[in-house]
Amino acid sequence: MKTDKGLVRAKSRKGSADNKAAPAEKRTGRLSEPAACERCGAIFSRRVWRSDRRVTKALLDGITWTRCPACKQASAGEYWGRIVIRGGYALEQEEAIRKRIANVDARAQFTQPERRVVSAERNGAVFEVLTTSQKLAHRIVHELKKAFRGRAAYHWSDDGSLFAVWERD
Ligand SMILES: [Zn+2]
Structure with missing residues (x-):
């Protein structure tokens, strides 16, 4: 993600105030990992949504909350x-x-x-x-x-x- 020019550009345009907030998905079209679905709890990692992964505390620390494609659908x-x-x-x-x-x-x-x-x-x-x-x-x-x-x-x-x-x- 560090080499993603779209992300860097979007961040600098938005300023530094909300670096930690808005989901990366909206800016880049790619969801940052790990992410979890706020509705069903599915976990997104290594580009795949799974509901059989446990949410650990370590995972929670850096997690992006979003909606998985199935919940959106x-x-x-x-x-x-x-x-x-x-x-x-x-x-x-x-x-x-x-x-x-x-x-x-x-x-x-x-x-x-x-x-x-x-x-x-x-x-x-x-x-x-x-x-x-x-x-x-x-x-x-x-x-x-x-x-x-x-x-x-x-x-x-x-x-x-x-x-x-x-x-x-
Ligand atoms: Zn879901």
Whole structure:
């Protein structure tokens, strides 16, 4: 970071009064390390967000508080995976399905906190799940099919987002 001209220029322009304050991300587009997400506690180090790292006191001393990409996405309502669950059997099993989804979500978040379920809502005969990542949506549908059988269909859009349907009558 010391050789980053953008950072040096931004600092000198802003003056020395707030050297320790504003997140470096805003000035340079690169987040200084270590950083932690103020919302979910994920730790950013060696350019990767992880939620399985412990926040030690040594780490806290120099930490930058920010929002991880998943929390930013979640609060903006952005998603790359959309799953529609339908069919009589599927809706009857809503609780079991929710548990299965929560399991897959928890496992994904442990190593890749940027992959998560944004919302899981039932509206009448349709149960809709939104995720920040198309890969997580794909994995959830794969797991639902494995656990409850039924039928799955996947449709990837040009922008890389996934729309998937899992159904069992
Ligand atoms: Zn977060």
